[in-house]
Amino acid sequence: MAKETIRVEITLESNLKHVELIEVIAQTVAKQCGFGEDGLHEILMAVHECAINAICHGNKEDLQKQVGLSLSVHPDRLEIRVRDQGKSFNPNDVPDPLDKENLMKPAGRGILLIQAFMDEFRVGRCENWGNEVIMTKRLPSPSQPEKGGVGREHQ
Ligand SMILES: Nc1ncnc2c1ncn2[C@@H]1O[C@H](COP(=O)(O)OP(=O)(O)OP(=O)(O)O)[C@@H](O)[C@H]1O
Numbered sequence: 001m002a003k004e005t006i007r008v009e010i011t012l013e014s015n016l017k018h019v020e021l022i023e024v025i026a027q028t029v030a031k032q033c034g035f036g037e038d039g040l041h042e043i044l045m046a047v048h049e050c051a052i053n054a055i056c057h058g059n060k061e062d063l064q065k066q067v068g069l070s071l072s073v074h075p076d077r078l079e080i081r082v083r084d085q086g087k088s089f090n091p092n093d094v095p096d097p098l099d100k101e102n103l104m105k106p107a108g109r110g111i112l113l114i115q116a117f118m119d120e121f122r123v124g125r126c127e128n129w130g131n132e133v134i135m136t137k138r139l140p141s142p143s144q145p146e147k148g149g150v151g152r153e154h155q
């Protein structure tokens with residue numbers, strides 16, 4: 001039988017002031033998963049970049065729009081989805097921040113950071129929404145918890 005999946009879902013007004021709340025919720029769930037200091041920091045950075053992208057690029061800071069956060073804890077991974085109500089974008093069309101001509105630009109590194117910190121990053125379209133960024137990170141092994149992490153009890 002499949003193991004139980006924990007799921008947390010919230011929808012918020014697309015306002016930059018809510019980025020902190022999104023981060024706190026993601027951190028709280030990630031802590032429960034047994035991530036240690038490094039893993040928690042990486043998840044925090046990825047969620048921070050993704051939420052700002054959804055609000056600024058996706059929803060164009062339109063307060064009438066919404067941003068969605070969904071966290072699913074699977075036996076082997078934490079899956080985080082961030083939704084916006086904007087037009088579709090393809091991350092493959094985004095300029096590579098590591099190209100020589102982009103190295104000095106002050107922006108354009110959010111997706112690169114997310115890809116570096118998470119095991120999976122993809123973008124799709126979500127019915128009744130717009131873009132849905134899906135990020136996953138493998139859970140630390142219960143027998144080898146990360147530094148500063150607490151072992152998961154029910155694995
Ligand atoms: N949710 C989104 N909706 C629409 N376009 C997006 C979305 N997320 C990212 N993008 C596009 O991808 C580009 C790259 O995003 P990325 O986060 O890497 O850099 P940035 O947001 O431009 O700068 P920063 O380094 O400050 O994050 C953005 O400039 C934007 O054009």
Ligand SMILES: [Mg+2]
Pocket residue numbers: 049052053109110111
């Ligand atoms: Mg960004």
